[in-house]
């Protein structure tokens with residue numbers, strides 16, 4: 470058993486006659502503190518898997534457990550980042566990064582002492598991803614790559630025990646991508662959270678992950694699982 474445990478999961482979209490069977494017999498266990506990568510062809514159910522593990526959907530069959538508890542409703546210990554940065558345009562970068570704190574701990578976020586600590590935390594994270602001094606800018610003042618960096622900060626700001634990344638590096642130029650890979654690896658080593666990364670890029674998976682799951686085409690399930698216990702290639 471793992472920190473994130475999906476057992477024999479089946480999920481189909483839509484009514485019975487024209488339903489799309491997205492996942493069937495999917496079993497996957499990710500250990501606490503592990504960096505897992507999930508690779509597979511487009512449409513194999515990777516995003517569906519992310520929604521199940523964060524409690525945004527429930528399976529029709531099988532079980533989903535996070536931190537030893539069956540998932541029922543949104544998993545508040547999770548931080549998420551997706552391929553398309555989705556920042557609120559009326560908020561500054563810093564205010565966007567701080568959003569999860571206001572959602573998860575609204576009462577504390579209003580206390581000025583706590584708020585100062587949160588601001589510092591958000592600013593520290595922005596500095597780690599190379600956005601020092603950009604906190605006061607609005608999203609439209611940032612490049613796509615910079616927005617994606619801010620997105621990662623937002624996913625991490627409330628110290629999630631589980632970090633869910635759905636192709637967050639996919640749209641970046643090669644240089645920015647490899648820079649952020651390094652940042653992610655350092656953050657993961659330092660903070661010890663559990664990560665599940667969905668990616669098309671096998672090279673990215675092998676560079677970042679401790680364990681790689683390969684999924685088959687629809688209906689999706691895990692067909693290969695491999696621990697990366699050999700020296701990692703450089704990007």
Ligand code: ADP
Nearest residue numbers: 482489491510511512513514515516517518687
């Ligand atoms: P991936 O992330 O690997 O591309 P998804 O989890 O997005 O795969 O989708 C898995 C399958 O489920 C695909 O065949 C997709 O077309 C289908 N699907 C995803 N979301 C929906 C939806 N809301 N309604 C109907 N079918 C969907």
Ligand code: ADP
Nearest residue numbers: 606609610611612613614615616641642644645
């Ligand atoms: P990215 O690779 O992050 O998409 P760009 O190629 O668009 O970035 O921009 C290259 C660099 O130019 C950025 O890393 C940043 O230092 C700087 N830059 C981009 N947009 C702005 C901005 N609105 N204000 C100040 N500097 C910027």
